[in-house]
Each structure stands twice: as C-alpha cells, then as structure tokens.
Amino acid sequence: xxxxxxxxxxxxxxxxxxxxxxxxxxxxxxxxxxxxxxxxxxxxxxxxxxxxxxxxxxxxxxxxxxxxxxxxxxxxxxxxxxxxxxxxxxxxxxxxxxxxxxxxxxxxxxxxxxxxxxxxxxx
Amino acid sequence: xxxxxxxxxxxxxxxxxxxxxxxxxxxxxxxxxxxxxxxxxxxxxxxxxxxxxxxxxxxxxxxxxxxxxxxxxxxxxxxxxxxxxxxxxxxxxxxxxxxxxxxxxxxxxxxxxxxxxxxxxxxxxxxxxxxxxxxxxxxxxxxxxxxxxxxxxxxxxxxxxxxxxxxxxxxxxxxxxxxxxxxxxxxxxxxxxxxxxxxxxxxxxxxxxxxxxxxxxxxxxxxxxxxxxxxxxxxxxxxxxxxxxxxxxxxxxxxxxxxxxxxxxxxxxxxxxxxxxxxxxxxxxxxxxxxxxxxxxxxxxxxxxxxxxxxxxxxxxxxxxxxxxxxxxxxxxxxxxxxxxxxxxxxxxxxxxxxxxxxxxxxxxxxxxxxxxxxxxxxxxxxxxxxxxxxxxxxxxxxxxxxxxxxxxxxxxxxxxxxxxxxxxxxxxxxxxxxxxxxxxxxxxxxxxxxxxxxxxxxxxxxxxxxxxxxxxxxxxxxxxxxxxxxxxxxxxxxxxxxxxxxxx
Numbered sequence: 260x261x262x263x264x265x266x267x268x269x270x271x272x273x274x275x276x277x278x279x280x281x282x283x284x285x286x287x288x289x290x291x292x293x294x295x296x297x298x299x300x301x302x303x304x305x306x307x308x309x310x311x312x313x314x315x316x317x318x319x320x321x322x323x324x325x326x327x328x329x330x331x332x333x334x335x336x337x338x339x340x341x342x343x344x345x346x347x348x349x350x351x352x353x354x355x356x357x358x359x360x361x362x363x364x365x366x367x368x369x370x371x372x373x374x375x376x377x378x379x380x381x382x
Numbered sequence: 383x384x385x386x387x388x389x390x391x392x393x394x395x396x397x398x399x400x401x402x403x404x405x406x407x408x409x410x411x412x413x414x415x416x417x418x419x420x421x422x423x424x425x426x427x428x429x430x431x432x433x434x435x436x437x438x439x440x441x442x443x444x445x446x447x448x449x450x451x452x453x454x455x456x457x458x459x460x461x462x463x464x465x466x467x468x469x470x471x472x473x474x475x476x477x478x479x480x481x482x483x484x485x486x487x488x489x490x491x492x493x494x495x496x497x498x499x500x501x502x503x504x505x506x507x508x509x510x511x512x513x514x515x516x517x518x519x520x521x522x523x524x525x526x527x528x529x530x531x532x533x534x535x536x537x538x539x540x541x542x543x544x545x546x547x548x549x550x551x552x553x554x555x556x557x558x559x560x561x562x563x564x565x566x567x568x569x570x571x572x573x574x575x576x577x578x579x580x581x582x583x584x585x586x587x588x589x590x591x592x593x594x595x596x597x598x599x600x601x602x603x604x605x606x607x608x609x610x611x612x613x614x615x616x617x618x619x620x621x622x623x624x625x626x627x628x629x630x631x632x633x634x635x636x637x638x639x640x641x642x643x644x645x646x647x648x649x650x651x652x653x654x655x656x657x658x659x660x661x662x663x664x665x666x667x668x669x670x671x672x673x674x675x676x677x678x679x680x681x682x683x684x685x686x687x688x689x690x691x692x693x694x695x696x697x698x699x700x701x702x703x704x705x706x707x708x709x710x711x712x713x714x715x716x717x718x719x720x721x722x723x724x725x726x727x728x729x730x731x732x733x734x735x736x737x738x739x740x741x742x743x744x745x746x747x748x749x750x751x752x753x754x755x756x757x758x759x760x761x762x763x764x765x766x767x768x769x770x771x772x773x774x775x776x777x778x779x780x781x782x783x784x785x786x787x788x789x790x791x792x793x794x795x796x797x798x799x800x801x802x803x804x805x806x807x808x809x810x811x812x813x814x815x816x817x818x819x820x821x822x823x824x825x826x827x828x829x830x831x832x833x834x835x836x837x838x839x840x841x842x843x844x845x846x847x848x849x850x851x852x853x854x855x856x857x858x859x860x861x862x863x864x865x866x867x868x869x870x871x872x873x874x875x876x877x878x879x880x881x882x883x884x885x886x887x
Binding site: 279284287291294295298299301302304305306307326327330333334337338340341344345348349351352355356361362363 | 511515518522525529534537538540541542544545548549551552555556558559560562563568
C-alpha cells in the first residue's frame, strides 16, 4: 500500500509541476489543482497509513492519527477557495487581454517585455 | 490564559463582518466605522505592547485545551512589536484611502480589515499549522486588495502573485507534513523540544522540511531568488494597498525569526541554525539586486518597490548572523524601514496626482502645485530610506554595522551595505531632482489640489522616522530586550506548562 500511495503522490506532483510550467493559464490552473491533490494525499500520509482502525487511543491495540485528517480538511477548504479565485483571475486576464497566455499576450511588439516577465515569474 | 490576546484578531474580524453587510450603506458611515475599527485595533495593540514589556510570555489557549494539544496564541515582545508596527502603519494607510482610493469597490474596507486580521493571527500564533492558515487569510485578502481599483494593468502581476503564492502554500503544507510526520506535533514550543530528540534517518526528513519551510518564508519575504514577483505587483497596486504591503514582506522575516530561532535555534542539537548559512549570502545578494533594480526604475513606485527588496536584504543579513546585538539592530531597522517605505508609496501617489499624464514617472513635467510640500516629504522619506543622518534609517544602519563582529562576514556586510546605501542615495537624488526641479514651462489644465486627509496620512508616516529618532533610546532598549528574549527559547518552551482555566494548580 505504501509504494502505491507514494507513486500516486509522486505522479500527481510531477504532473502538477509540469503543467505549472506551461505558458497558458488553463494548464496552470490544472497544475495547481493536481499539486494540491498531491499535497493533500501527502499530508494524509504523515500520520502513517493505517487501515481499519479507530482514531481513538486505547480503543484497540493500534490507532490511526486523527490530526492529519483535520489538517487535510483545512487544506482542502483553503485550496478549493483559492482554485476558484485563480479561475476567476484567469478569466479576467483572458477578458482583459483577449489571450490566455500567463503574461497577458504574446504579441510581437511586446515580446521583449514578455520574455523579461517570464524570467521573473518563472522563479 | 489571557483574553486580551484575542483582541487584535477579534476587532478587525468583527469590523470586517460589519463592513461586509454594509456594502450599500453611505460611504461616510462605512469610512467612519472602518477607521474607528483601526483606531480600536491600535489601542489594543498598544495595551499588548505595555503588557509584553515585562518580558513574560502570555498564552491564550483556544477552547481551554492544554498546549500542545490545542491551538495557542502566544504574546511575547516580538509579537507585540510586530502588532504595533502593523497597526500604526494600517491607521495611516486607512486614513490615506479615505482620500478616494477606497471608492470603486464596495468591499475595500472589508478586505483591508481581513488583511489586518490575517497579519495579526500570523504574529500571535504559536502553532505552525495555524501560521499556514494565517498566511492564507492574509493572502486571500491581499489578492483582493491587489486587484482593487481595476484596470487591465493589474491582472497580469496579480495572476503571477496569486499563482506564486499558491505554489508557496503547497510547499508550506509539504514541509509542515514532513515535520509533523517525524515529531508528531505542530505546536512551536513543543516542536522546539521534540526536534532536539530527533535522530537517525528521521533527522534528514526534519532537515528537508526545515529547509523547504525556509523557501516558503523566503518567498513571502522576497529574498533572492524569489523576489521577482514583488516590484511589478507593488508598483501597480493602489497607493494605500502598496503601503500596507510594506509589512507583508516583514511577515516572512518575522516567520524566519520566530521559527529558526525557536525551533532550529542554537539548542536544537543536530539541526541547530539550520539554513542560516544560506540566508546570509542570499540576503547580501538581495540587497545588491535591490540596488541594481532601483537604478533601473523609471517611476517612483517601482523605485520604492525595489527599496522594499533592499530593506529585506538589509534586515535578513544581521538576522542570519544571529547574535543578540545584530538581532536587536535588525528589529530597530525593521520599525524604521516599514514605515518609511510605506510613507514613500503614499508620497508617490500624491506626486502622481499632481503631474497630469506624467504621473510618477521620472521625467520632466509641468511644475506641481504643491511642490515645496511634496519635495520636503520626499526628501525626509528618502533620507530615512537611504540611511543618512539625522533620521531613523541612519540609526538602524549604524546599529547593524556596529553589531557585526570583525571577520569576513563584517567585511562583506559593511562593503555591500555601504556601497548599496551610497548607490541608492544617487538614485534618489537623481529621481528627486528630475521630478521636483527640472520642470518644463506650462501648466496642467485643471491642477488638482491635494486633499487634506491624504497629505496628513503621508506626512504622518514620514514623520514617524523623526519620532523614532526622538524615542530612539526606549525603542533600542525594547529591541535589545526582545533579542535577549528570542535567544532564550527555554522560557518560550515553558508555555507548555501553562495552567488552564479551572485546573488545579
């Protein structure tokens, strides 16, 4: 189970990072979502993976840690709100510039500036 | 248990909730209530400062849960100092926004107060995960504030800012998870105890988690190479928002001081002073980078945005050295630089309002109507920012230079800081002489008169650098006591033994 779980987290995170590096806002939003899925699963695993046990000490020989579950819930709520916000921001950027490039536009006249911005945002 | 500790969180929270439902109320009523909230916040933080000055730790445990099991708020000298810096800055920014920049969005005051709430939670919390939540609260308010006032120019820097900070949050969660998986606690005092006992293969996990945490805080503090989002975002924001954001980078600096002195301090055994050997050179390069950016700035606001980066470098270099004297000097400089740079952002907006289409760009333009008044404000502001006597920036920099012990670190810090200050002085005198002295003939069609409330707010913030000089001796005593308190994590750890309400002693 541990190997499977680790592979899923790794795949989600790698996909997320790859998509984050794309030049258009839609893949970036998807990348953020993937990354937050990977992070949530990772947080869940920090209490160790235990199957079929209660989150109460003393009720049985082993128990599952309830705190990471609370952390994941908080992270999911915050991540959901932030994703909604970043979708609105990308739509606004699309409406303002008529282009869904992360730097607003890719026009020839502003290519030099775009390049400069990209270097800045890519950090 | 001390219920006063919740005041800096509850006051802006209640104020913001009231504002949320008053979107269609007359603007004068909204403004009165909003400024009254900020005034009340200032009063409560001053009470907390007076309380914290006796050097003991005060704890508020949510739901009366004994730490480390529940979330705690902890008040010490550093937290009280940060609260007062923020609330004084917030009051002047809020007054400035009454001059008209709060129009155009019905929820400006709501967002402003929620931002203050997030900042105050971040300063007071004694829990690592709660710190993450505080960051998210202040960030989501700051996203709204950054976009406030509209205009297509803000969407792209705003989008970059949001995406970068979301990635930062993801990294924060991963590092918190790594530290929790080994230590089994998230309370900072308990972490300081548990981290010492970590050994074997777990040590590497804690180290990796601690370093990733440093990356997150460096992103908030705008330390090189994570600082390139800042100039565009700050330079396009509305003036009171940009001024309030002067404290946002200081939140990152605060988090570095708090976490790396308490959890990864000298006593932390194998992970003692984790990452600090990275912070010192990076801070100096950040300082140099900020000066280079300022040399290339073509308008006042991006010039002052680069000044924010310069001050981050100046702050983090002595903090990384970690001696009591350098820490105290950094805190003194932090008070001065936060207010000064914020005041300069406000002055830049006043200048822009007087110059028609030239705005705040560093070009010749028709003479301003209130040139004398604005040029005096600019002069005082940049003297304090560049660190010339007799203003507060000079005292801060002298304290920093004095605090370094002789050695290669002293050579690096002295040369970078002094050459940087000299170059920024050249930048400021060049910009000031073009904007204020080299005017062309002719006049604007409808020269706008300055509003009283905005001039008052800008003057107030700039004048704070004179106030700091006047009160230098008590402030220095306070920062020295703060540094001593920070370097003695054992007393912080004792908050774990706080007696709860209704518990037999």
